[in-house]
Amino acid sequence: xxxxxxxxxxxxxxxxxxxxxxxxxxxxxxxxxxxxxxxxxxxxxxxxxxxxxxxxxxxxxxxxxxxxxxxxxxxxxxxxxxxxxxxxxxxxxxxxxxxxxxxxxxxxxxxxxxxxxxxxxxxxxxxxxxxxxxxxxxxxxxxxxxxxxxxxxxxxxxxxxxxxxxxxxxxxxxxxxxxxxxxxxxxxxxxxxxxxxxxxxxxxxxxxxxxxxxxxxxxxxxxxxxxxxxxxxxxxxxxxxxxxxxxxxxxxxxxxxxxxxxxxxxxxxxxxxxxxx
Amino acid sequence: xxxxxxxxxxxxxxxxxxxxxxxxxxxxxxxxxxxxxxxxxxxxxxxxxxxxxxxxxxxxxxxxxxxxxxxxxxxxxxxxxxxxxxxxxxxxxxxxxxxxxxxxxxxxxxxxxxxxxxxxxxxxxxxxxxxxxxxxxxxxxxxxxxxxxxxxxxxxxxxxxxxxxxxxxxxxxxxxxxxxxxxxxxxxxxxxxxxxxxxxxxxxxxxxxxxxxxxxxxxxxxxxxxxxxxxxxxxxxxxxxxxxxxxxxxxxxxxxxxxxxxxxxxxxxxxxxxxxxxxx
Numbered sequence: 001x002x003x004x005x006x007x008x009x010x011x012x013x014x015x016x017x018x019x020x021x022x023x024x025x026x027x028x029x030x031x032x033x034x035x036x037x038x039x040x041x042x043x044x045x046x047x048x049x050x051x052x053x054x055x056x057x058x059x060x061x062x063x064x065x066x067x068x069x070x071x072x073x074x075x076x077x078x079x080x081x082x083x084x085x086x087x088x089x090x091x092x093x094x095x096x097x098x099x100x101x102x103x104x105x106x107x108x109x110x111x112x113x114x115x116x117x118x119x120x121x122x123x124x125x126x127x128x129x130x131x132x133x134x135x136x137x138x139x140x141x142x143x144x145x146x147x148x149x150x151x152x153x154x155x156x157x158x159x160x161x162x163x164x165x166x167x168x169x170x171x172x173x174x175x176x177x178x179x180x181x182x183x184x185x186x187x188x189x190x191x192x193x194x195x196x197x198x199x200x201x202x203x204x205x206x207x208x209x210x211x212x213x214x215x216x217x218x219x220x221x222x223x224x225x226x227x228x229x230x231x232x233x234x235x236x237x238x239x240x241x242x243x244x245x246x247x248x249x250x251x252x253x254x255x256x257x258x259x260x261x262x263x264x265x266x267x268x269x270x271x272x273x274x275x276x277x
Numbered sequence: 278x279x280x281x282x283x284x285x286x287x288x289x290x291x292x293x294x295x296x297x298x299x300x301x302x303x304x305x306x307x308x309x310x311x312x313x314x315x316x317x318x319x320x321x322x323x324x325x326x327x328x329x330x331x332x333x334x335x336x337x338x339x340x341x342x343x344x345x346x347x348x349x350x351x352x353x354x355x356x357x358x359x360x361x362x363x364x365x366x367x368x369x370x371x372x373x374x375x376x377x378x379x380x381x382x383x384x385x386x387x388x389x390x391x392x393x394x395x396x397x398x399x400x401x402x403x404x405x406x407x408x409x410x411x412x413x414x415x416x417x418x419x420x421x422x423x424x425x426x427x428x429x430x431x432x433x434x435x436x437x438x439x440x441x442x443x444x445x446x447x448x449x450x451x452x453x454x455x456x457x458x459x460x461x462x463x464x465x466x467x468x469x470x471x472x473x474x475x476x477x478x479x480x481x482x483x484x485x486x487x488x489x490x491x492x493x494x495x496x497x498x499x500x501x502x503x504x505x506x507x508x509x510x511x512x513x514x515x516x517x518x519x520x521x522x523x524x525x526x527x528x529x530x531x532x533x534x535x536x537x538x539x540x541x542x543x544x545x546x547x548x549x550x551x552x553x554x555x556x557x
Contacts, residue, residue: 049468079470089465093483102479106470113475155465162469 001027001198002048002166007057009043009222017043018222021057027165028196030189032209032230035219036242041202044219045168048200049081050074061166079106082159082197084188086171088151090158092144096135099143099154100126103161122161129157133187149180156188160195167192167199174204181205185212206233206250347528354536355529359522363534366518367541370504373435373514377504378497380436381443386489388444389451390477396455396463405448412445421507432513439500439507446499450492451485458484487556494549498542505538 002025009018017040025031033041046052048059050066058065066077082103090099104122105113112118118126130136133153143151152172159167169188173181189212192199203209209216210230218226218241226237235247294300306312356363391397391405420441424434458481466480508516515534522530 051464051468075470075472077470078468081468083465083468085461085465087461089461091462091466091480091483092459093486094479098479102466102471103469105466105472105475105479108475110472110474110478113471114478158465158469168468 001025001029001062002200003058003060004048005058005060007044007047007059008055009040009047009052010055016222018047018054021222021224023217023224023227025166025198025200027198028193029215030192030199030201030213031215031217032213033200033202033217033219034204034206034209034241037204038221039219040222041219042170043222045083045170045200045202048166048168049078049083075106079162080165082162082164082167084152084155084159084167084169084172086174088148088155088175090143090146090151090154092142094143095139096130096141096143096146096154097126097139100129100139100157100161103158106162126157126161129160132191133157148176149184152176152180152184153187156184156191160191164197167197167201169199169201169203171202171204173208181208189213206238347531350528351532351536353529354532355527356533359518359527359530362518362521363515363530363537366508366515366534367537369432370501370508370514370516371541373432373439373504374497374501377436377439378443378493378500381440381496381500382447382489382493384440385444385447385451388448389455390481392448392452393455395458395460396477396481405452409445409449409452412441413449417442417503417507418510421510421512425511430511430513435504435507435512435514438512439503442503443496443500447492447496451489454485454488455481487553490556491549491553494545494552498545498549501545502538502542 002023004021004023007018007021007023008016010016021044033044035041043052047054048061048066054067057067059067061077061080064077066074069077091102094102098116101116101118101122104118107122108118127136127139130139133156135150135153135157138146138150143154146154167188172184172188176184185208188199188201191197201209201213210233213230216226216228216230216233217224218237220241225240226233228237238247238250239245291300304312306315388405388408391401392409394402397405417438421434421438424437424441428434428437462484463476463480466476471479504512504514505516505519508514508518509520511517515538519531519534522528522534
């Protein structure tokens with residue numbers, strides 16, 4: 001599905017953000033990309049859809065090398081890759097419906113999109129997706145009228161509107177409270193499995209990642225340092241990825257302790273609310 | 278993440294004071310000698326500037342009388358005697374203003390898009406910034422003199438002048454607004470595979486539209502005021518009427534014209550405030 005070969009990125013400032021990443025993600029696999037801030041996680045997923053130009057290496061999507069394409073070909077490649085953002089990245093002055101339908105832009109000519117003349121099949125699909133993420137009554141609301149969790153749901157619907165083969169997800173829960181974080185992660189992973197999408201999810205919360213994903217890849221200073229199932233994450237591997245720290249509460253008995261922690265969080269109490277980024 | 282090793286002396290001193298409960302914000306200029314030199318330079322400039330002003334007080338006293346006559350006529354503005362000319366001038370000015378604003382804004386939008394560094398490649402950016410710089414370098418009167426020479430006396434020269442000035446003003450402020458847009462929605466719409474025009478329409482336009490409307494209305498009333506000024510050099514409109522009345526020492530009529538300009542500017546001020554509130 002997605003194959004990265006020898007992918008490197010050096011920014012104009014000379015910083016080497018990614019070094020020789022080789023990675024394969026099969027269809028239907030949800031992969032978490034973990035690593036400390038500045039490890040190159042965001043750069044990696046942005047190299048896949050060319051929001052950042054990779055310096056060398058190839059990105060194959062279903063056998064097509066998308067590092068070489070330009071213009072219309074690039075836009076056709078991009079529309080197969082849905083993206084979900086940390087700060088939701090909704091266009092706040094557009095309505096929920098316009099935000100969701102903007103996922104169809106690459107399938108439409110300029111004048112039809114300018115006049116908001118979307119085919120009724122697109123409109124039905126948008127409504128289905130809004131129902132799926134639980135926001136069907138909000139379609140006329142403006143983006144800035146929604147809460148964080150609702151904005152992220154709209155972001156998910158917009159990405160799926162593209163009928164993508166691959167989802168790139170950049171810190172989907174970093175700005176959300178713990179309960180909403182779980183709901184959002186669960187939603188993303190369920191949708192990927194329903195539609196057999198491959199997904200690359202950048203995530204800081206190791207425990208949350210372990211609970212939902214099939215595979216974990218660890219990045220440190222732009223290099224791949226771990227690749228395995230979530231259960232293979234040990235104190236030693238976490239130290240390899242993040243550096244020295246007491247990891248005893250993070251590994252091992254994740255499931256029970258975590259559900260308990262989630263249950264203990266009372267949304268009315270200020271403690272345990274999602275921190276500010 | 279400041280570097281404590283470079284000026285640890287000063288920091289130690291401040292830390293010691295801090296422990297005694299004394300703290301002042303860091304001065305804008307670190308070095309006390311530079312601070313004093315700068316203050317002295319400003320003072321010196323003020324003294325020299327004051328000494329260099331050469332006023333002919335007897336001429337001022339003479340002019341005062343005329344000024345007083347001018348002001349006094351405001352107490353009895355004459356709307357009636359030349360009402361026909363005033364009406365024609367005002368109508369011409371309003372027509373010029375509206376036409377110039379619409380043309381100017383329409384032309385300013387592509388220039389503004391090109392002059393925003395975050396969405397345009399460098400050559401386009403430099404080209405559009407050059408247009409803006411040209412349009413903003415020359416004051417309206419100078420441009421009006423040029424266009425009056427090109428197109429002859431009358432409102433056409435006025436419209437072209439105001440439209441040209443509008444391009445520089447609107448494109449510059451629009452470009453700055455585009456550069457201030459949130460980056461993430463821009464990325465998100467680009468990631469959907471949208472074309473450049475779709476991207477501008479879906480990601481950029483919604484973010485800058487309220488300000489574009491507000492600025493256009495603001496420019497509308499600037500253009501009206503400017504139309505009164507450029508009329509003096511022959512570009513038509515109420516300015517021409519005003520100029521004629523002043524040349525005839527017909528200050529009652531001048532006063533009436535000025536009062537009408539004030540009323541119209543106030544009205545457009547009120548209107549633009551209302552529309553801006555509505556677009557938010």
